[in-house]
Amino acid sequence: MTPALTRRHALAAGAATLLLARRAAAAEIRIVSSGGFAAAYKALAPGFEKETGHSLAAGWGPSMGQTPQAVPARLARGEPIDVVIMVGYALGKLVEEGKVLADSRADLARSGIGVAVRAGAPHPRIGTVEELRQTLLAAKSVAxxxxxxxxxIEREMLKRMGIAEQLAGRARMIPAEPVGEVVARGGAEIGFQQLSELKPIHGIDILGPLPSELQQYTVFSAGVVATSREPEAARALVRYLASPEAAPAILESGMEPLAKPR
Structure with a gap:
């Protein structure tokens, strides 16, 4: 065999060895994310899989609440999960309970609350606190x-606006379903949710964010579950989601990235 052929065989064998090693090291990472970060996650997942060779299996559920899909409920029943992406203060509680590794937590983005109506419906004014108050008092249903x-909204905003009692019976909390979908099918005249959760919904018009005096920003964070079977791969995913490279996709989804783009 000539030296050139020997070198080519050696290079081919080396490449095959690296490929096999990469495949052997590849992990399946199981994620549960709240809807607020879902659009950004879906945009970022293919790049992470391509870059690392790991595969991602995602599920969705609220950060809190009583539904079986909620992240705390999933962890309580022992569902196998490696990474959770959820509201920061709710994740903090899981850290305190020892269910998420404290040193794995990363804050990813923050999102404001938006207001939506069914596509084609009249666009009431919401630009000031008084305009929003009059819009809500005139609405037949709010979600x-x-x-x-x-x-x-339920515990603070409506009370601050002095209209909680007037809206009793017309305003309701929607469990385990995007509010935008309820508005799109005519189940509510006015809907409130994170802007990043409203943006992907077809059949609605987003009126805009809450007035600045009422706006509340929610931080979304990620962390590795204490019982993860793939802790190193899970940590790599959290680092990727918190990196400057992830910032453009987070911004496009309607949130403000906490890592500035390079």
Whole structure:
């Protein structure tokens, strides 16, 4: 065999060895994400899989609430999960309970609350607190999520606006379903949810964010579950989602990335 052929065989054998090693090291990472980060995650997942060779299996559920899909409920029943992506303060509680590794937590993005109506419906004014108050008082039905944004609206915002009692019976919390879908099918006249959760929904018009005096931003964070079977691969995913390279996709989804793009 000539030296050139010997070198080519050696290079081919080396490449095959590296490929086999990469495949052997590849892991399946199981993720549960709240809807607020879903659009960004879906945009970022293919790049991570291509770059690392790992495969991702994602599920969706709210950061809190009583539904079986909620992240705390999934962990409580022992569902195999490697990474959770959810509202930051809810993830913090899981860290305190020892269910998520404290040193794995990364804050990814923050999102404001938006207001939507069914596509083609009249666009009431919401630019000021008084305009939003009059719009809500005139609405036949109002919907908000059972996660962070809805908890804030129900427990704080409507009371601050002095209209909680007037809206009793017309305003309701929606469990385990995007509020935008409820609005799109005519189940509510006005809907509130994270802007990043409203943007992907067809059949609605987004009126805009809440007035600045009422706006509340929710931080979305990621962490590795303490019982993860693939902790190193899971940590790599969290680092990737928190990296400057992920910032453009997060911005496009309607959120503000906490890592600035390079």
């Amino acid at each position: 908000y999520s059972d996660s962070a944004s809805g908890v804030y």
